[in-house]
Amino acid sequence: MNETKAEMILKIRDLKLFFDGDYGTTQILNGISFDVKKGETLGIVGESGCGKSMTAMCIMRLLKSPPARIEGSIEFCGKDLLLFSKKEMQNVRGNEISMIFQDPMTSLNPVFTVGNQLEEVFMLHQGMSRQEARKQTVEALRMVNIPMPEKRVKDYPHQMSGGMRQRVMIAMALACQPKLLIADEPTTALDVTIQAQVLDLMRNLRDELGTSILFITHDLGVVSEMCERAIVFYCGEIMEEGPVSELFSNPKHPYTEGLLSALPRIGQRKDKLYVIPGMVPPAGQFPTGCVFVERCKYAKERCHAEKPDMVRLDEKHTVKCFRYQD
Ligand SMILES: Nc1ncnc2c1ncn2[C@@H]1O[C@H](COP(=O)(O)OP(=O)(O)OP(=O)(O)O)[C@@H](O)[C@H]1O
Numbered sequence: 002m003n004e005t006k007a008e009m010i011l012k013i014r015d016l017k018l019f020f021d022g023d024y025g026t027t028q029i030l031n032g033i034s035f036d037v038k039k040g041e042t043l044g045i046v047g048e049s050g051c052g053k054s055m056t057a058m059c060i061m062r063l064l065k066s067p068p069a070r071i072e073g074s075i076e077f078c079g080k081d082l083l084l085f086s087k088k089e090m091q092n093v094r095g096n097e098i099s100m101i102f103q104d105p106m107t108s109l110n111p112v113f114t115v116g117n118q119l120e121e122v123f124m125l126h127q128g129m130s131r132q133e134a135r136k137q138t139v140e141a142l143r144m145v146n147i148p149m150p151e152k153r154v155k156d157y158p159h160q161m162s163g164g165m166r167q168r169v170m171i172a173m174a175l176a177c178q179p180k181l182l183i184a185d186e187p188t189t190a191l192d193v194t195i196q197a198q199v200l201d202l203m204r205n206l207r208d209e210l211g212t213s214i215l216f217i218t219h220d221l222g223v224v225s226e227m228c229e230r231a232i233v234f235y236c237g238e239i240m241e242e243g244p245v246s247e248l249f250s251n252p253k254h255p256y257t258e259g260l261l262s263a264l265p266r267i268g269q270r271k272d273k274l275y276v277i278p279g280m281v282p283p284a285g286q287f288p289t290g291c292v293f294v295e296r297c298k299y300a301k302e303r304c305h306a307e308k309p310d311m312v313r314l315d316e317k318h319t320v321k322c323f324r325y326q327d
């Protein structure tokens with residue numbers, strides 16, 4: 002299939018997010034544009050505080066407005082979610098877009114068994130009877146590799162390990178057979194062995210069900226395992242976008258370069274680990290020119306004064322840096 006003609010599930014254009022507070026307005030996102038194609042896993046990477054989760058919250062329309070103010074467009078299967086009513090949005094959230102959060106305890110209800118909670122999803126979103134839903138729940142738990150699912154349906158969330166809870170969350174997110182799954186740091190809280198199992202599971206489910214995934218993480222290793230394409234976020238803007246293989250072997254943005262140099266490698270001594278100098282500025286204090294200017298070893302006067310445009314290097318690779326402009 003010609004990739005450029007692949008069906009678009011999500012098309013975000015010039016997304017801006019502001020929080021209006023008593024002490025003025027803080028801009029969190031500034032002109033985010035990207036696409037997710039059918040069946041693909043797109044990675045969003047970047048350091049803490051760069052706006053990854055807020056982008057997901059905009060798509061899900063889970064931010065309270067006011068104080069949150071969103072501009073731009075978020076087209077999902079051809080319709081702008083920003084124009085949807087609360088009720089239409091509820092329908093989308095339950096049936097077409099699911100989200101997995103970093104901490105499963107925030108999404109699982111501690112006073113109901115995991116079985117009960119999954120049954121509810123099947124009854125509500127697939128119109129099943131209680132009996133059908135009960136059967137389907139055991140199947141769903143089996144699908145995410147929960148051992149002895151007939152027994153575990155009676156567990157309360159706190160009776161399960163972190164990895165198991167995260168797998169229940171995945172089962173729940175997939176129960177409505179969404180077109181798009183947003184996974185926000187789904188494995189960050191898990192140890193590496195369990196993380197590998199959960200990632201494996203997500204890959205299998207994606208291949209089996211053809212779900213498109215927006216995979217948010219600050220872990221470049223996870224991105225290289227999960228995603229074909231990725232976008233690099235910094236201070237509420239996209240710095241670079243391209244195929245993962247290319248971003249890793251041939252990063253163009255100084256920030257992407259920095260992120261990669263900061264990756265620990267086997268055989269490397271800990272005290273030699275590179276860190277990008279400086280820190281992510283807090284929201285509301287982003288530089289007016291290039292947002293990376295204060296940490297960039299290539300920064301020139303122009304970078305302080307003006308914002309670079311997104312430059313297209315080839316069909317799939319774009320970068321926002323003056324070094325490639327003009
Ligand atoms: N209600 C709010 N009012 C003002 N600023 C907010 C609010 N919620 C979040 N922010 C700010 O928005 C920015 C982006 O936050 P976001 O949670 O999207 O970061 P992130 O990239 O997901 O980071 P992490 O990797 O730590 O999860 C941060 O600077 C954060 O402080």
Ligand SMILES: [Mg+2]
Pocket residue numbers: 053054055185
């Ligand atoms: Mg986050």
